[in-house]
Amino acid sequence: MEPELTLEAVDRDGAIAEALDELTGGTRADFLRKAVIGGAATGAALATPALAKGRNTAKDIAILRFDLNLEYLQAAMYSEAERLRQLKPRTLEWARVVGANERGHVRAIRGLLGRDAVKSPKFNFRGVTEDDSVFTETAVAFEDLTAALLKTQAAQVDSRGVLAALVSLHSVEARHAAWIRHIAGIVPAADAFDEPTSKARVVRLVDSTNFVTSRPRTKGRRRPRYTG
Amino acid sequence: MRRSELGAALALGGVLIGVALAVVLLEGSAGPSSADPGLPPSPRSALAPRNVPLGRDPLAFWAPVRESVSARVSPTQPQAAGEVPRRTPEGTTNIVLVLGHAKRVEGRLWVEVRFPAVPDDARGWVPRSVLGGYTPVRTRLVVDREGLTATLARGRRPVFRTRVGVGTESTPTPGGHFYVRNQLRRYRSPFYGPIAFGTSARSRGLSDWPAGGFVGIHGTDRPDLIPGRVSHGCIRMTNADIIRLARLMPIGTLLTVR
Numbered sequence: 001m002e003p004e005l006t007l008e009a010v011d012r013d014g015a016i017a018e019a020l021d022e023l024t025g026g027t028r029a030d031f032l033r034k035a036v037i038g039g040a041a042t043g044a045a046l047a048t049p050a051l052a053k054g055r056n057t058a059k060d061i062a063i064l065r066f067d068l069n070l071e072y073l074q075a076a077m078y079s080e081a082e083r084l085r086q087l088k089p090r091t092l093e094w095a096r097v098v099g100a101n102e103r104g105h106v107r108a109i110r111g112l113l114g115r116d117a118v119k120s121p122k123f124n125f126r127g128v129t130e131d132d133s134v135f136t137e138t139a140v141a142f143e144d145l146t147a148a149l150l151k152t153q154a155a156q157v158d159s160r161g162v163l164a165a166l167v168s169l170h171s172v173e174a175r176h177a178a179w180i181r182h183i184a185g186i187v188p189a190a191d192a193f194d195e196p197t198s199k200a201r202v203v204r205l206v207d208s209t210n211f212v213t214s215r216p217r218t219k220g221r222r223r224p225r226y227t228g
Numbered sequence: 229m230r231r232s233e234l235g236a237a238l239a240l241g242g243v244l245i246g247v248a249l250a251v252v253l254l255e256g257s258a259g260p261s262s263a264d265p266g267l268p269p270s271p272r273s274a275l276a277p278r279n280v281p282l283g284r285d286p287l288a289f290w291a292p293v294r295e296s297v298s299a300r301v302s303p304t305q306p307q308a309a310g311e312v313p314r315r316t317p318e319g320t321t322n323i324v325l326v327l328g329h330a331k332r333v334e335g336r337l338w339v340e341v342r343f344p345a346v347p348d349d350a351r352g353w354v355p356r357s358v359l360g361g362y363t364p365v366r367t368r369l370v371v372d373r374e375g376l377t378a379t380l381a382r383g384r385r386p387v388f389r390t391r392v393g394v395g396t397e398s399t400p401t402p403g404g405h406f407y408v409r410n411q412l413r414r415y416r417s418p419f420y421g422p423i424a425f426g427t428s429a430r431s432r433g434l435s436d437w438p439a440g441g442f443v444g445i446h447g448t449d450r451p452d453l454i455p456g457r458v459s460h461g462c463i464r465m466t467n468a469d470i471i472r473l474a475r476l477m478p479i480g481t482l483l484t485v486r
Binding site for chain 2: 086111127131227
């Protein structure tokens with residue numbers, strides 16, 4: 001008899017339960033929470049066959065989907081900054097190089113997730129991509145947080161292949177963090193040790209930016225009143 | 229001991245110490261590895277990320293209007309360049325073209341935009357906070373009033389071309405640079421065909437037309453009149469063509485009428 005798939009079994013680090021608690025508590029459902037729950041739901045639907053075939057486990061899918069959303073956000077923000085060209089040359093060069101890395105991360109994680117990949121949400125960067133100092137501050141926060149999150153996840157994944165992937169992403173994100181810290185005039189490596197961070201903290205930060213937005217309603221069904 | 233004997237003794241001592249060190253180092257390096265069961269092979273990464281270049285620059289960006297606002301002629305001058313409502317007359321979210329210039333004035337970020345006006349699109353500055361997220365525009369529809377054709381290009385590559393109906397001599401299709409701002413379908417009006425696009429262009433002779441006299445791009449229940457100068461300013465095409473165009477032309481597409 002196969003073991004029963006429970007939330008506890010899928011969500012050993014408590015991230016999904018935490019997300020569910022927040023949702024049922026009536027708070028705004030942001031895309032990262034949806035990613036965690038969506039990952040778990042997909043994992044539950046595929047659970048045993050996926051595990052039996054040696055594919056990503058439910059927990060690894062949830063972790064990768066969470067990371068994919070974070071990569072979507074970073075790739076979109078840096079790509080928009082590069083296209084708008086409103087930043088100072090040094091910051092723009094950072095956005096150009098790091099944007100290419102983040103788009104590579106998106107493509108690679110999507111490829112790994114296959115049908116389990118989520119679509120990119122719509123973003124509104126609210127002027128951050130057009131203002132050098134605000135962009136730099138925001139990028140420092142995202143890169144520091146991503147490096148810290150990947151460190152946390154490395155201890156949580158089931159697959160050694162996914163672990164190796166997270167470690168390879170982690171070192172690149174840490175370089176991004178050091179570089180943008182240098183641009184911002186912050187000591188790139190102030191402490192001897194870095195603390196890991198939780199998904200909940202990432203969710204809170206992304207929520208606080210209000211970058212994730214709904215798609216505008218540009219299609220309608222009213223009878224046209226154009227000149228004809 | 230003579231000086232030469234002392235030198236020889238020191239040299240011999242140095243050689244002996246060197247040999248002893250080499251033996252210790254060799255044993256030290258060989259010893260543990262021969263006793264070690266060996267490390268497992270490193271796991272192969274599940275990912276192989278490669279940099280992805282940004283690609284070609286878009287033609288423009290569009291953004292939805294989140295709050296109705298008076299556009300200014302400049303961020304520092306309160307003189308109004310025009311009104312930018314939140315909704316179109318068709319009830320969809322209004323959009324503007326973002327021209328890629330931003331200025332921070334007294335702590336507030338302002339951006340330059342293009343929005344519908346008479347006779348052509350107007351330019352003005354609005355607070356960034358009244359706009360939503362930016363979407364790159366990569367398509368342009370060129371309507372040739374002489375040749376009675378419409379050509380859609382993605383970047384520089386034409387992806388769609390057809391014959392069209394345009395405005396009559398008394399109600400001409402306005403010439404200039406505009407953009408597509410909404411799409412309507414599933415309405416009950418055979419006159420407009422199955423799909424109608426709203427544009428930022430406005431008829432110059434029909435300012436009292438209901439809903440402001442905006443020019444549309446739509447199908448028709450009179451395909452026999454296409455191509456021709458038959459409309460009140462709208463760009464008409466056959467229903468099969470408008471359905472095909474709708475698959476290729478996203479909101480925000482630039483419209484050039486020449």
